[in-house]
Amino acid sequence: MKIDIITIFPDMVKSALNESIMRRALGLGLAEVNVFDLRDYSLSKHKKVDDTPYGGGAGMLLQFPPLYEALKALKKENTKVIITSPRGKTFNQKMAEDFSKLDHIIILAGHYEGFDERIYHYVDEEVSVGDYVLTGGELPALIMTDAIVRLQEDVIKKESHENDSFSNGLLEHPHYTKPATYKGHEVPEVLRNGNHQEIAKWRHYEALKQTYIKRKDLLEKYELSKEDMKLLAQIKIELEEE
Numbered sequence: 001m002k003i004d005i006i007t008i009f010p011d012m013v014k015s016a017l018n019e020s021i022m023r024r025a026l027g028l029g030l031a032e033v034n035v036f037d038l039r040d041y042s043l044s045k046h047k048k049v050d051d052t053p054y055g056g057g058a059g060m061l062l063q064f065p066p067l068y069e070a071l072k073a074l075k076k077e078n079t080k081v082i083i084t085s086p087r088g089k090t091f092n093q094k095m096a097e098d099f100s101k102l103d104h105i106i107i108l109a110g111h112y113e114g115f116d117e118r119i120y121h122y123v124d125e126e127v128s129v130g131d132y133v134l135t136g137g138e139l140p141a142l143i144m145t146d147a148i149v150r151l152q153e154d155v156i157k158k159e160s161h162e163n164d165s166f167s168n169g170l171l172e173h174p175h176y177t178k179p180a181t182y183k184g185h186e187v188p189e190v191l192r193n194g195n196h197q198e199i200a201k202w203r204h205y206e207a208l209k210q211t212y213i214k215r216k217d218l219l220e221k222y223e224l225s226k227e228d229m230k231l232l233a234q235i236k237i238e239l240e241e242e
């Protein structure tokens with residue numbers, strides 16, 4: 001799959017992609033991410049891409065023509081065009097999974113006060129990364145790219161993201177690594193006894209517990225089995241006793 005990011009700060013985006021798992025994944029060709037400078041699509045001599053808003057008001061807007069020209073140059077028949085915006089639908093794991101199955105995505109990163117509204121005629125989806133306002137769409141574009149590329153085959157182990165928070169509808173269970181004891185804090189015994197069935201049971205119980213404590217809204221959408229109901233009752237008692 002291919003992601004094209006259109007931005008006025010290409011170096012910022014490129015530098016974040018050049019680290020850690022993203023660097024490895026892109027280096028191995030497990031996904032392709034290209035970063036385009038919106039200025040290269042400017043129609044003006046001085047590569048201008050912003051201007052003041054009609055009707056007055058603070059700040060600058062990204063102009064319609066360079067955005068249009070960039071999409072015209074990069075968009076193919078099977079492309080999904082995503083615009084980053086606090087007004088959009090909030091990005092989540094389900095969207096990352098859906099986007100990860102697409103062939104080609106273009107992400108438009110805004111800046112200043114945002115975009116000339118006319119570009120929305122050429123956009124398929126408006127996506128926000130949360131109810132707050134950032135200075136630009138570069139971080140949202142990177143957040144989406146990271147979440148999408150991470151799901152491509154062989155980027156990380158399949159079991160690893162299948163157990164991640166949100167993937168199966170619950171938050172993830174806690175993890176521990178060596179040493180087994182430090183400053184009086186012990187790793188739960190069950191994780192050290194090598195009984196994989198017991199470990200799986202413990203992890204499921206803890207995932208339910210984390211979700212119950214931190215994100216009850218997720219439990220409302222989760223299909224609880226009869227066994228889960230019993231576990232939840234147990235969790236409630238356990239928490240009351242704490």
Ligand SMILES: C[S@@+](CC[C@H](N)C(=O)[O-])C[C@H]1O[C@@H](n2cnc3c(N)ncnc32)[C@H](O)[C@@H]1O
Nearest residue numbers: 084085110111113114128129133134136137140
């Ligand atoms: C300062 S913001 C513009 C905010 C805009 N005037 C508004 O109130 O909705 C500049 C750009 O940053 C990006 N941006 C800021 N916050 C975002 C968020 N929560 N999710 C996605 N993109 C965001 C968008 O690309 C936006 O066009």
